[in-house]
């Protein structure tokens with residue numbers, strides 16, 4: 613009888629031990645499950661959202677700032693060298709052309725063939741003539757357009773006033789002529805461009821280094837995303853400066869482009 617009691621007691625203890633072990637196990641499993649759920653919860657906001665933010669923000673490698681190199685008063689004897697420089701760097705520029713040096717007029721066609729933009733500047737580029745009357749201005753404008761047509765097979769739809777639209781020289785010859793011509797250009801669908809960076813190549817700067825430095829300083833000072841640079845391809849030093857400006861621009865993550873009617877414009881205040 614005593615043996616039976618001991619056996620029964622042992623059995624009860626065994627069952628109790630088994631139940632206890634099972635309980636501990638289930639507690640541990642639920643703790644493990646809780647632990648597992650923690651990283652799952654923290655992972656959800658961490659990974660996909662950060663990635664989508666990265667995708668929507670612009671890559672630091674993507675250039676946002678655009679330099680529009682523009683050359684007035686040519687073509688001339690340095691224009692061909694300029695075209696080679698532009699080709700070497702794959703840069704497209706804009707030429708506001710004249711017929712001042714008729715021997716070089718075929719370079720308008722060459723510039724166009726090489727992918728550059730051709731804009732009207734003035735056939736004769738004589739302020740006294742073009743700003744003397746509306747008729748004289750329009751005659752000169754049309755003369756230049758005909759030359760552009762001969763050279764490129766099409767008329768141009770972009771324009772730059774000799775002296776810029778803010779010039780006061782024209783006041784000497786005809787009051788209100790620039791205002792009337794701005795209206796004419798708008799009505800006919802032409803877009804005219806002034807500039808927000810000047811190389812000062814026609815204001816006394818006569819070395820490539822000085823011109824380059826002037827252009828770079830102005831670009832760095834201007835808080836804008838586009839830079840319309842005024843240069844003249846009738847000056848050797850300005851053409852040489854172009855290579856330095858392009859090198860600096862490309863090294864500093866700027867892009868270069870030519871102007872068209874959809875480009876950002878710079879307009880000075882019309883003074884006459």
Ligand code: ZN
Nearest residue numbers: 684685774775
């Ligand atoms: Zn000019």
